[in-house]
Structures are given as C-alpha cells and as structure tokens.
Amino acid sequence: xxxxxxxxxxxxxxxxxxxxxxxxxxxxxxxxxxxxxxxxxxxxxxxxxxxxxxxxxxxxxxxxxxxxxxxxxxxxxxxxxxxxxxxxxxxxxxxxxxxxxxxxxxxxxxxxxxxxxxxxxxxxxxxxxxxxxxxxxxxxxxxxxxxxxxxxxxxxxxxxxxxxxxxxxxxxxxxxxxxxxxxxxxxxxxxxxxxxxxxxxxxxxxxxxxxxxxxxxxxxxxxxxxxxxxxxxxxxxxxxxxxxxxxxxxxxxxxxxxxxxxxxxxxxxxxxxxxxxxxxxxxxxxxxxxxxxxxxxxxxxxxxxxxxxxxxxxxxxxxxxxxxxxxxxxxxxxxxxxxxxxxxxxxxxxxxxxxxxxxxxxxxxxxxxxxxxxxxxxxxxxxxxxxxxxxxxxxxxxxxxx
Amino acid sequence: xxxxxxxxxxxxxxxxxxxxxxxxxxxxxxxxxxxxxxxxxxxxxxxxxxxxxxxxxxxxxxxxxxxxxxxxxxxxxxxxxxxxxxxxxxxxxxxxxxxxxxxxxxxxxxxxxxxxxxxxxxxxxxxxxxxxxxxxxxxxxxxxxxxxxxxxxxxxxxxxxxxxxxxxxxxxxxxxxxxxxxxxxxxxxxxxxxxxxxxxxxxxxxxxxxxxxxxxxxxxxxxxxxxxxxxxxxxxxxxxxxxxxxxxxxxxxxxxxxxxxxxxxxxxxxxxxxxxxxxxxxxxxxxxxxxxxxxxxxxxxxxxxxxxxxxxxxxxxxxxxxxxxxxxxxxxxxxxxxxxxxxxxxxxxxxxxxxxxxxxxxxxxxxxxxxxxxxxxxxxxxxxxxxxxxxxxxxxxxxxxxxxxxxxxxxxxxxxxxxxxxxxxxxxxxxxxxxxxxxxxxxxxxxxxxxxxxxxxxxxxxxxxxxxxxxxxxx
Numbered sequence: 001x002x003x004x005x006x007x008x009x010x011x012x013x014x015x016x017x018x019x020x021x022x023x024x025x026x027x028x029x030x031x032x033x034x035x036x037x038x039x040x041x042x043x044x045x046x047x048x049x050x051x052x053x054x055x056x057x058x059x060x061x062x063x064x065x066x067x068x069x070x071x072x073x074x075x076x077x078x079x080x081x082x083x084x085x086x087x088x089x090x091x092x093x094x095x096x097x098x099x100x101x102x103x104x105x106x107x108x109x110x111x112x113x114x115x116x117x118x119x120x121x122x123x124x125x126x127x128x129x130x131x132x133x134x135x136x137x138x139x140x141x142x143x144x145x146x147x148x149x150x151x152x153x154x155x156x157x158x159x160x161x162x163x164x165x166x167x168x169x170x171x172x173x174x175x176x177x178x179x180x181x182x183x184x185x186x187x188x189x190x191x192x193x194x195x196x197x198x199x200x201x202x203x204x205x206x207x208x209x210x211x212x213x214x215x216x217x218x219x220x221x222x223x224x225x226x227x228x229x230x231x232x233x234x235x236x237x238x239x240x241x242x243x244x245x246x247x248x249x250x251x252x253x254x255x256x257x258x259x260x261x262x263x264x265x266x267x268x269x270x271x272x273x274x275x276x277x278x279x280x281x282x283x284x285x286x287x288x289x290x291x292x293x294x295x296x297x298x299x300x301x302x303x304x305x306x307x308x309x310x311x312x313x314x315x316x317x318x319x320x321x322x323x324x325x326x327x328x329x330x331x332x333x334x335x336x337x338x339x340x341x342x343x344x345x346x347x348x349x350x351x352x353x354x355x356x357x358x359x360x361x362x363x364x365x366x367x368x369x370x371x372x373x374x375x376x377x378x379x380x381x382x383x384x385x386x387x388x389x390x391x392x393x394x395x396x397x398x399x400x401x402x
Numbered sequence: 403x404x405x406x407x408x409x410x411x412x413x414x415x416x417x418x419x420x421x422x423x424x425x426x427x428x429x430x431x432x433x434x435x436x437x438x439x440x441x442x443x444x445x446x447x448x449x450x451x452x453x454x455x456x457x458x459x460x461x462x463x464x465x466x467x468x469x470x471x472x473x474x475x476x477x478x479x480x481x482x483x484x485x486x487x488x489x490x491x492x493x494x495x496x497x498x499x500x501x502x503x504x505x506x507x508x509x510x511x512x513x514x515x516x517x518x519x520x521x522x523x524x525x526x527x528x529x530x531x532x533x534x535x536x537x538x539x540x541x542x543x544x545x546x547x548x549x550x551x552x553x554x555x556x557x558x559x560x561x562x563x564x565x566x567x568x569x570x571x572x573x574x575x576x577x578x579x580x581x582x583x584x585x586x587x588x589x590x591x592x593x594x595x596x597x598x599x600x601x602x603x604x605x606x607x608x609x610x611x612x613x614x615x616x617x618x619x620x621x622x623x624x625x626x627x628x629x630x631x632x633x634x635x636x637x638x639x640x641x642x643x644x645x646x647x648x649x650x651x652x653x654x655x656x657x658x659x660x661x662x663x664x665x666x667x668x669x670x671x672x673x674x675x676x677x678x679x680x681x682x683x684x685x686x687x688x689x690x691x692x693x694x695x696x697x698x699x700x701x702x703x704x705x706x707x708x709x710x711x712x713x714x715x716x717x718x719x720x721x722x723x724x725x726x727x728x729x730x731x732x733x734x735x736x737x738x739x740x741x742x743x744x745x746x747x748x749x750x751x752x753x754x755x756x757x758x759x760x761x762x763x764x765x766x767x768x769x770x771x772x773x774x775x776x777x778x779x780x781x782x783x784x785x786x787x788x789x790x791x792x793x794x795x796x797x798x799x800x801x802x803x804x805x806x807x808x809x810x811x812x813x814x815x816x817x818x819x820x821x822x823x824x825x826x827x828x829x830x831x832x833x834x835x836x837x838x839x840x841x842x843x844x845x846x847x848x849x850x851x852x853x854x855x856x857x858x859x860x861x862x863x864x865x866x867x868x869x870x871x872x873x874x875x876x877x
Contacts, residue, residue, distance in 0.1 A: 045720070045722060045723075045724075046660055046722050048720045049659070049660035049661075049662070049719065049720055049721055049722040050532075050658070050659050050660040050722075051516045051517060051518060052452055052516070052529075052531060052532030052533075052534075052535075052659070053531055053532070054513075054516045054517060055511075055513035055514075055516075055528075055530040055531065056530070056531060061517075064517045064518075067715070067716060067720050086531060086535075087531070089531075089534075089535070089538060090531030090532055090534050090535035090538070091534065092449050092450050092532065092533070092534050092656070092658050092659075093658070093660070095442075096442055096443070097656060098653055099653075231511075231513070231530055232511040232513075232530055234511075241538040241542065242542060396716075397716050398716070398717060398763075399517075399518055399664075399716070399717060399718055399719050399720075
C-alpha cells in the first residue's frame with residue numbers, strides 16, 4: 001500500500017508537471033525539454049488518453065499517431081495549433097480540474113519559443129521575448145530615418161504640391177534598394193528559420209512518395225484558415241465558449257489585404273521596369289486600385305483582430321505574447337492607415353511628411369517580419385505541410401480498440 | 403415575493419436537466435434551473451460523456467449502416483440481464499432516432515467516431531468535443547431562451563403536498579414552482595452511502611473506501627435519498643453501480659475517460675497477493691472492461707496490477723500515466739511492491755501454460771493457456787520481452803443504478819400513483835431502463851429522452867395548456 005501511495009504521489013507530481021514524462025532517456029541526443037515543452041508533453045499525454053477533441057482541428061489527429069511526445073513533435077504540434085480555443089472550453093480536464101489541461105496556452109508558449117530558437121541570425125532570436133520593444137524601436141527608427149531624410153534632401157517637411165510625385169522626394173532607385181534589401185533579408189531570415197524548423201520536424205520522404213498533393217492540401221488549409229472553423233464550421237472561441245467566425249474573417253481581411261498591397265507594389269515594379277511607366281499612377285490604375293483594396297482590407301482586418309484580441313479570454317492565451325500580437329497588428333494598421341492617408345493627400349504640401357511616415361512604418365514592418373508575429377504564418381504552413389504528409393501515410397500504431 | 407411564480411423548476415444541471423429545461427421553455431413555461439455545482443464544474447457526469455447510442459434504420463450523417471430498434475432492444479436486454487422495462491426502454495430507443503435534430507438546434511455538434519472507438523461507429527453518434535461541449539451548448543441555448551440558471555444551488559429537500567410538488571429548499575431558501583423536474587444524478591459521489599451499500603467483506607475490509615469516482619463530486623444523492631424517505635417509489639439495487647477498473651493513481655473524482663487502462667487483455671492481471679484471478683482474454687476489451695471494476699473490488703485491498711511486456715506496447719490506447727517500467731520481471735515485482743517469489747511463480751506458470759497460435763488482437767484468436775487456473779482463453783502470449791510494465795488498478799465508479807420509479811411520462815410515483823407535477827429524468831431514474839450493466843451511449847440516450855419528456859410534461863402541468871399529444875418517439 002505504501003507503494004501505491006508513492007505511485008499516487010508520482011501521479012500527482014506528473015499532473016503538476018514536476019516530472020518529465022518523456023524520461024531522462026536523452027531523446028536521441030536532443031536538448032532536455034524546457035518547462036513549457038514539458039507542459040505540452042504532460043498535457044498531450046492526458047489528451048491522448050481522452051481524445052474527445054479529435055474533431056476540432058489537426059492537432060489531435062496528429063497526436064493520435066503518437067504515444068510519446070519528444071521535443072520535435074512538441075514543436076511540430078505547437079505550430080500546428082491555431083489557438084482557436086475550442087479544446088479548452090470543451091475540456092473536462094481544464095482548470096480547476098487538477099490535471100489543469102490548457103492546450104491553447106501551453107502550445108502558444110512553445111510556439112513563440114520555437115520562433116526564437118530557430119531565428120536567423122540566432123542572436124536576434126531573443127527579440128521574440130521583447131517584441132513590444134522591438135516593434136517600438138523599429139517604428140521610431142523608421143520614422144526618424146525617413147523624416148530626417150526628407151529634411152536632409154529638401155530642408156523642410158512642408159513643400160509646394162508635387163502632384164503626387166514621390167520620386168521628387170526620394171529617388172526611386174534609393175527606395176527600391178533600401179526596401180528591396182530589407183525585404184530580401186527578412187525573407188532570407190524567415191526562410192532560414194523555417195528551414196531549421198523543418199529539419200527538426202521533417203517527416204522525411206518515403207519510397208514512392210511525392211509531397212505535391214500534401215503541399216496542395218496544406219496551402220488549402222492555410223489560405224482558407226480551415227482550422228479556425230472549429231471543425232463544425234461555426235468558428236473558434238474568443239470571449240467565452242461561444243463560437244465565432246469573426247476571427248477567421250478578420251484574418252482573411254488582413255491576409256488578403258496584405259497580399260493585395262504586395263500585389264500593388266509588384267505590379268508597380270513591373271510597370272516601372274518593364275513598361276517604363278513611372279509613378280505617380282492615377283487612382284484608377286491597377287497598382288493604386290490594388291493598393292486601395294488592400295489598404296481597406298488591412299484596415300478592417302487588423303482593427304477587427306485587435307478588437308478580438310482585447311476581448312479574448314486570457315485563459316486561452318499566453319499573456320507574455322500580447323505585445324507581439326498587438327505590436328504586429330498595430331504595424332499593419334498603421335501601414336494601411338498611413339498608406340491611404342498618403343494617397344488621399346498626395347497632391348498637397350503634406351505629401352513629403354506623409355510619405356516619410358508611411359515609409360518609416362513599412363520599413364519597421366519589414367524589419368520586424370522575421371522577429372515578430374509574422375513568423376506564425378510561415379511556421380504554421382510548414383506544420384500543416386507535415387500534417388498532410390503524415391496524414392497520407394498509414395498509421396504506425398494499431399491500438400486495440402480500433 | 404416580488405418575482406412571479408416559476409412555472410417549471412428544474413433541479414440538476416446535467417444533460418437530462420438541460421433537456422428538460424429547454425423543452426419546458428420551448429413549450430412556453432418560465433423555467434429556473436438549479437445546479438448544485440459552481441459554474442466551472444457544471445454539467446455533472448454529462449461533462450464526461452462522449453456519445454449517444456442512436457437507433458437508425460439507414461445511414462444518418464455521422465452514423466453508418468443501420469441500428470434498428472429491435473437490435474438496440476436486444477442489446478439492452480442482454481446487458482441488463484432483463485432488469486429493464488420494455489415499454490420505457492423502447493420509448494428511449496425510438497426517441498434516440500429522432501432527437502438529434504433538436505439537439506443540433508441547441509448547438510450540439512456531432513462527429514464520426516473517435517480513433518479508438520471505431521467499434522461503435524455504427525451505433526453511436528459522438529459529440530464533437532465530448533460531453534462538456536454539449537453541456538456548454540445547452541447552457542448557452544438555455545440562457546438565450548431565458549431560462550434562469552443558478553449555480554451553487556444545492557437543493558436539500560422538497561416540500562410536497564400529497565403527491566404534488568410545492569417547493570424546493572436550498573437551506574432556508576424556499577423556491578416554489580408550479581411543476582418540478584428532478585434530474586440531480588445518482589449518489590456515487592457520496593462515500594458514506596457507497597460504504598454502507600457495499601458493506602464489509604469477509605476480510606473485514608470496507609471495499610468502497612478504496613473506490614475512485616470517475617465522474618462529478620457533486621452527485622451526493624441528497625435529493626434521491628430525500629425522495630425515497632418522503633415515500634417516492636424507488637427502483638434498483640443500491641449496491642449496484644457501474645464499476646470499471648481504472649488507473650489506481652486517478653484522482654478521487656472526475657478522472658473521466660482518460661484514467662482507463664486498456665491493456666488488460668494483452669497481459670495478465672494480478673492481485674495484491676501476486677496471483678491471477680480471472681480470464682483476462684475472455685472477450686474483447688470493450689465488452690469486458692465493465693466487469694473488471696467489480697472483479698478488482700472483490701480482491702484483497704481492492705487493487706489489481708495489469709502486467710504487460712514490450713510486445714503489447716502500441717497495441718492499446720495510451721494510458722494517462724506512464725506504467726511502472728522494469729527491465730526484468732523480478733525488478734517489476736519489487737517496483738510494484740508485490741511478493742517477488744509469488745509473482746515469479748505466477749508469471750512462470752502462466753508463461754509455461756501459453757499455447758501461442760496466430761496472435762491477432764482484432765479477433766478472438768487462438769492464443770490460449772492450458773493447465774493454469776484461471777485460464778486465459780485468447781491473446782495469451784508469454785511475458786518474456788523486456789521492458790515490462792505494470793499498471794495498478796482500482797475500482798472506478800461511473801454511476802449508481804438506484805433511482806425513482808417512473809411511467810412513460812417521467813412522473814414520480816408515490817405508492818404506485820403518478821404525481822401530477824413532479825417528474826424525474828436522467829441518472830435519478832435511469833434504473834427503470836438500465837437495471838444493471840451498461841452499453842456505450844445508453845445513459846445519454848435515456849437522459850435525453852426522459853429529460854425531454856419530463857420537461858414537456860412539467861410545462862403542461864404548470865401552464866395547464868394541453869399541448870397536442872406528443873409522440874416522443876417521433877418528435
């Protein structure tokens with residue numbers, strides 16, 4: 001009986017996360033689990049014995065293909081989680097239950113850790129823990145840089161109207177070089193980061209296997225935000241146990257708004273170099289129409305996401321990530337607001353100041369892309385790809401009850 | 403009293419109570435629901451459920467093939483050993499074929515069976531997210547419809563006038579209503595009552611002291627006891643309860659589904675004396691898990707040890723806590739605190755008795771023992787491959803069978819006479835249909851059917867509106 005009491009104590013310790021459920025076996029020579037990773041492993045062990053949440057999203061079906069949760073799997077599953085909150089509200093083991101299962105929060109904590117762990121250059125991974133300051137500094141730096149450039153080049157922020165000709169303020173090639181370099185660096189840093197992540201979690205390629213179809217499914221799920229639909233199509237949880245599609249819709253506004261703005265820039269670049277058509281473009285031109293549509297999407301989406309974020313049940317979030325979430329949302333919102341303001345007043349004497357402000361914000365956005373919330377899209381897409389590769393394979397387990 | 407008289411008072415906060423409250427409200431009655439638990443523990447045992455056993459004559463959304471009424475009835479007859487009421491059982495069975503649209507209209511979502519539960523793909527519709535998601539949806543719908551919900555509201559007695567309900571009491575607070583539905587669960591969380599019901603065994607032990615409660619800590623049976631003392635007709639044996647062998651390290655309450663240990667049929671089970679006591683391979687585990695609680699309850703110290711070797715790993719649903727692991731059998735005996743010599747003799751005899759044929763855990767295979775008692779009739783393979791694992795087992799009580807006698811209108815009876823305005827649903831009357839035994843999803847089927855009947859009847863009794871005769875089987 002004493003032995004049973006010891007077992008009970010051990011179980012209680014497990015439930016409290018005091019013991020590493022994975023054991024000290026070394027996990028194929030990997031680093032020991034962090035406290036946040038242990039919490040994910042602990043709770044997934046409980047989830048895997050329950051499985052009631054299998055219908056909500058991809059995380060639980062992926063979990064059932066496993067019996068243990070080593071580091072790489074924890075990283076993979078954490079990034080597969082869309083933080084919809086459904087499993088928390090449905091959980092019979094959520095606090096105040098002594099098992100204290102809270103998958104959305106546990107996954108969120110590991111997720112941000114992976115962004116930092118895999119960041120390039122590694123020394124900048126720490127920025128993820130200080131995203132509020134990172135965004136603030138980038139924004140201040142961007143604004144100061146461009147405002148000073150205006151002053152240096154023109155001597156004054158105010159000027160006679162220039163009919164919207166930005167290049168009278170900043171030469172086209174200067175802007176193209178600055179933004180091109182920063183954007184390429186951001187893409188390179190994110191690319192290296194996600195490649196490092198992929199190397200750790202890769203499912204490999206089996207004989208006769210092509211990942212094309214899996215990539216298609218992953219793209220489908222990412223572009224449609226399938227796992228914000230709750231599995232039943234009613235959406236995810238925000239304030240409480242009610243389902244809402246608002247988060248999915250505002251995210252669509254944000255993402256597709258961003259993509260339209262990106263398309264506007266791309267078309268304008270093609271106009272410039274291929275067609276020798278130079279800005280300013282008329283309001284009815286393709287680049288400006290794309291920019292207006294994208295800008296409006298990028299106003300509605302982030303505003304909605306910010307509103308939802310402020311109302312979100314704090315129990316399903318990692319409180320430490322609020323600055324990262326809200327900082328990124330704020331930069332997107334400022335980007336669209338300043339861009340639309342610039343368009344509205346490009347024929348006035350305020351154009352130079354507005355242009356400097358807009359460029360400063362966009363520069364801050366680009367600089368922080370690899371060190372902030374933007375990373376979630378890249379890492380989650382990689383996790384979805386792995387999910388769809390695995391899903392096409394027969395299960396490795398044959399658990400008796402099936 | 404400033405507030406007007408309540409039409410229907412629902413006492414309880416689980417599936418049956420919510421079904422009753424929703425139906426009464428939809429029928430136009432004003433409804434108050436009293437849940438004894440605080441909000442975060444609301445829903446009783448319903449929060450631990452996951453599916454509804456559904457009759458269907460053809461494939462229906464998440465249900466495949468057919469599960470006709472007669473087959474459902476025969477299944478029920480078999481598991482209860484005849485301790486059932488055919489009329490009431492068929493009422494619940496028929497209702498299960500049509501209630502899901504109504505459930506959906508109140509926010510319940512269904513999904514195909516979960517992994518590890520494919521054996522009930524034909525018969526059971528699963529709640530997406532499980533029973534707590536269903537409970538959340540019902541509470542949300544009830545609030546939207548204007549049902550007044552009070553948490554932390556444990557009713558301890560009822561004021562009766564003959565067979566009529568007058569008022570309920572929460573301590574000194576008196577809540578009067580025109581009609582009432584009792585749906586406050588069984589008494590499985592009441593340790594004293596369990597102790598009394600199970601009594602003392604020949605070893606002088608009180609077996610119930612070592613039981614774990616798989617569900618809510620709020621089913622104290624206060625109202626059940628009160629009603630029986632007040633003269634309500636009872637049904638069922640108080641010493642009977644649904645009793646499963648679960649992980650001995652499970653919490654005292656609310657361990658739910660995840661504390662199950664599904665490897666019994668893959669190895670052997672020893673008692674505290676390191677001896678086997680029952681055929682571990684008698685039948686498929688889903689058909690046998692419910693007898694092992696009682697088997698373990700009958701063993702000294704009410705404990706068992708499921709022992710497997712490395713061959714079994716990956717062949718059963720992962721347990722919530724890791725097993726005790728050892729590289730040798732003697733080491734495992736020591737780690738489990740069992741007598742090493744007896745342990746080795748028991749395992750040695752078992753291993754020697756194994757006649758291994760073609761092992762196949764998906765069929766009743768030909769691997770069996772010869773010359774050992776008790777025999778293991780299927781899936782018998784020697785425990786010879788390290789590492790070895792042991793899981794301590796305890797009896798886990800799911801629910802109790804003692805309840806109040808009802809008719810097809812869910813009316814509480816006094817001396818054989820149905821009450822005009824007092825009804826009962828859920829675990830408090832499930833014993834009418836399920837006198838013993840269990841089969842997956844039948845508790846929710848009974849709770850949903852009789853909860854809805856009770857709500858409708860209570861609304862009718864309260865408002866005096868003779869709503870058109872309802873055929874519960876088809877509406």
